[in-house]
Amino acid sequence: MSSILIIVFLPLLAAIIAGLGNKRLGAVPAKVVTTGALFISCALSWPIFLSFMGGHAEASVTPVLQWVKSGSLDFDWALRVDTLTAVMLVVITSVSALVHLYSWGYMSDEPDQPRFFAYLSLFTFAMLMLVTADNLVQMFFGWEGVGLASYLLIGFWFRKPSANAAAMKAFVVNRVGDLGFMMGIFGTFLVFGTVSIPAILEAAPGMAGSTIGFLGARFDTMTVLCILLFIGAMGKSAQLGLHTWLPDAMEGPTPVSALIHAATMVTAGVFMVCRLSPMFEVSPTALAFVTFIGAMTCIFAATVGTTQTDIKRVIAYSTCSQLGYMFFAAGVSAYGAAMFHLFTHAFFKALLFLGAGSVIHAMHHEQDMRYYGGLRKSIPLTYWAMMMGTLAITGVGIVDVFGFAGFYSKDAILEAAYAKGTELGHFAFFIGIFAALLTSFYSWRLVFLTFHGKPRWEQSEHIQHAVHDAHGHDAHGHDGHAHDHAGDDHANEPQDGHGDGTAGYHPHESPLNMLVPLGVLSIGAVLAGFVFHHSFVSEGTGHFWKGSLVFAEHTIHAMHEVPLWVKWAPFGVMLTGLFIAWYAYIRNTKFPAAFVEQFGFLYKFLLNKWYFDELYHYVFVVPAMWLGRVFWKVVDQGIIDRFGPNGAASVVALGSRAAAKLQSGYLYSYALVMLVGLVGAISWVIAQ
Numbered sequence: 001m002s003s004i005l006i007i008v009f010l011p012l013l014a015a016i017i018a019g020l021g022n023k024r025l026g027a028v029p030a031k032v033v034t035t036g037a038l039f040i041s042c043a044l045s046w047p048i049f050l051s052f053m054g055g056h057a058e059a060s061v062t063p064v065l066q067w068v069k070s071g072s073l074d075f076d077w078a079l080r081v082d083t084l085t086a087v088m089l090v091v092i093t094s095v096s097a098l099v100h101l102y103s104w105g106y107m108s109d110e111p112d113q114p115r116f117f118a119y120l121s122l123f124t125f126a127m128l129m130l131v132t133a134d135n136l137v138q139m140f141f142g143w144e145g146v147g148l149a150s151y152l153l154i155g156f157w158f159r160k161p162s163a164n165a166a167a168m169k170a171f172v173v174n175r176v177g178d179l180g181f182m183m184g185i186f187g188t189f190l191v192f193g194t195v196s197i198p199a200i201l202e203a204a205p206g207m208a209g210s211t212i213g214f215l216g217a218r219f220d221t222m223t224v225l226c227i228l229l230f231i232g233a234m235g236k237s238a239q240l241g242l243h244t245w246l247p248d249a250m251e252g253p254t255p256v257s258a259l260i261h262a263a264t265m266v267t268a269g270v271f272m273v274c275r276l277s278p279m280f281e282v283s284p285t286a287l288a289f290v291t292f293i294g295a296m297t298c299i300f301a302a303t304v305g306t307t308q309t310d311i312k313r314v315i316a317y318s319t320c321s322q323l324g325y326m327f328f329a330a331g332v333s334a335y336g337a338a339m340f341h342l343f344t345h346a347f348f349k350a351l352l353f354l355g356a357g358s359v360i361h362a363m364h365h366e367q368d369m370r371y372y373g374g375l376r377k378s379i380p381l382t383y384w385a386m387m388m389g390t391l392a393i394t395g396v397g398i399v400d401v402f403g404f405a406g407f408y409s410k411d412a413i414l415e416a417a418y419a420k421g422t423e424l425g426h427f428a429f430f431i432g433i434f435a436a437l438l439t440s441f442y443s444w445r446l447v448f449l450t451f452h453g454k455p456r457w458e459q460s461e462h463i464q465h466a467v468h469d470a471h472g473h474d475a476h477g478h479d480g481h482a483h484d485h486a487g488d489d490h491a492n493e494p495q496d497g498h499g500d501g502t503a504g505y506h507p508h509e510s511p512l513n514m515l516v517p518l519g520v521l522s523i524g525a526v527l528a529g530f531v532f533h534h535s536f537v538s539e540g541t542g543h544f545w546k547g548s549l550v551f552a553e554h555t556i557h558a559m560h561e562v563p564l565w566v567k568w569a570p571f572g573v574m575l576t577g578l579f580i581a582w583y584a585y586i587r588n589t590k591f592p593a594a595f596v597e598q599f600g601f602l603y604k605f606l607l608n609k610w611y612f613d614e615l616y617h618y619v620f621v622v623p624a625m626w627l628g629r630v631f632w633k634v635v636d637q638g639i640i641d642r643f644g645p646n647g648a649a650s651v652v653a654l655g656s657r658a659a660a661k662l663q664s665g666y667l668y669s670y671a672l673v674m675l676v677g678l679v680g681a682i683s684w685v686i687a688q
Helices: 003-025 025-051 083-106 111-133 136-154 161-192 197-207 221-236 245-251 252-261 266-275 277-281 286-303 312-330 336-364 381-395 404-418 425-452 461-468 512-538 553-559 563-589 591-598 598-606 607-641 645-662 667-687
Strands: 059-071 073-081 211-216 217-220
Touching: 003 059, 003 073, 003 083, 003 111, 003 312, 025 083, 025 111, 059 136, 073 083, 083 111, 083 252, 083 266, 083 336, 111 136, 111 252, 111 266, 111 461, 136 161, 136 197, 136 221, 136 245, 136 266, 161 197, 161 211, 161 221, 161 245, 197 221, 197 277, 197 336, 197 598, 211 221, 217 221, 221 266, 221 277, 221 286, 245 252, 245 312, 245 598, 252 266, 252 312, 252 336, 266 277, 266 312, 266 336, 266 553, 277 286, 286 598, 286 607, 312 336, 312 404, 312 425, 336 381, 336 404, 381 404, 381 425, 381 512, 404 425, 404 512, 404 553, 404 563, 425 512, 425 563, 461 667, 563 591, 591 598, 598 607, 607 645
Parallel strands: none
Antiparallel strands: 059 073, 211 217
16 A cells, blocks of 8 residues: 555544544543554655655655546546655644644543544644645645634634634634635636646646636736635635634644644645645736735734733744745745745744643643743743744844754745845845844743743732632643633733742643653754755755746745845844843833833734724624624514414414304304305305
């Protein structure tokens, strides 16, 4: 059996076993089956990736079965493996395997563990189906599969109203994007007469300059198709406008956050754009649209991340911002750099999310950073893991010497944007530089508020409950009942000093099955950029990619010719952000409150996420609710029910009451009725 079949279908088999067996199977067997399956898939994925790195492998297609044959629509279910797929295979299986292992400790007190692990494995299978797709329908199958699995995982604690609301919001917002994706697929089939990805990409250059009818007018064919497809990516990858589901998805367990937001679902849109890059290259307008949306998402999420106090929401907005980098890299035709950042981001972002979960685990469900402080001595291993992730995401490194993962991939994106030479490319570059400064600030702010300064634990309701009502809450549980303080309108974080703040509670380090994934991911956060940057972007010939995406050699060569200040600018803004965070949260802790007092409107604007949720509420939710009430009260009850089933029933009831009055029980009454009827009948006969 081909290894790719095992890689893809083993997680599905594990999900079926754990899901159907559920509590009858038991928690430990379900965890062994699902985690073992993912580690096997991971072990088989890395040799495939390394063989492509070494130049020993070629693209291949493994048929599974004949899927659809209807008229001109004819395609098989087949698994395509090329360099682009190989990159995604190691990202998905590696992070998913480590998340499965991490969940052994994090979800240890969850009574419904088999269902949770079944959902994780189902999610992984759907994502693997997406990245191995040989045609657009199969890609859409995986696309919708991860949407379903994410809905199940975000709403895993279905008895929690906020989790249900977050799951529904993610589902609905993604359906909006998926409408665009479906229309793009329909249009692509209409234009090319096939859904086979290789056939479409081969024919795409020949469509340059053609037009298509859309919304009553004629537009450039490839522009329409690419923008519709990109709208799907905007929903799945939480780009500006369809991003609102991403922060609320934090209602799911922390391992879910790591799996969805680090390496899998949110990167599906980036993968799709890179897979279909020959289509996008035909339309400069579509590329410009991708660049602009990516840059605006990058700065939007970075600004909002500076004000959040929930540790998971800070990292979630960081994910949104980093995805913006990936998209504007694709928009300037640096698809290799976009995939490189996707690759490195998977390691350090999964590390940050799982590290945050370790902090939450230690702090008895508390997620508000204002109630942390001084944790580096209590949970030192988690502290150093989070430090590795922070050094990676902020891009710490020395040009031409060594750097952490984000240093190589994010700097490559910024250099590519500048090297593009267009106004939009320079716009994306400067937006990216400013976002890098904000990234450094909010990342180091997270570290300082969480691990440095004096403990502020006594101000936490969760810690107080742990001390005074220890039997009511298990200190080794999950964050399922954690309060979300991210939206609280507090002017500043608590300052130092309320005694030692311990309130009798002593944070504890996480168990080994949670720390091992942190250690492995830390290695990736440190070395992934240094080891792989040559193959992904520095080679300059695109030999590594072997035609699996568009590799613009001139852009890569231009990247090496950018001015020296362009290369050093990311390092400079990283130091600036670090200094501001150190000054505000270590050196002068009164500074944040003073800043908020001086710039209260700006602070509230960012704290409320640019008021997107409020805007959507009044533009879409309120009219939809009003329209629903109109159809309910006026149309359904007032017209359909009144003149339909309820009206018929009323007529029958009225006739029954009238007939009942004739049933008096007196013989002469019945004789009179019979006589009247007889007279009437005779009269009718005579009249005829």
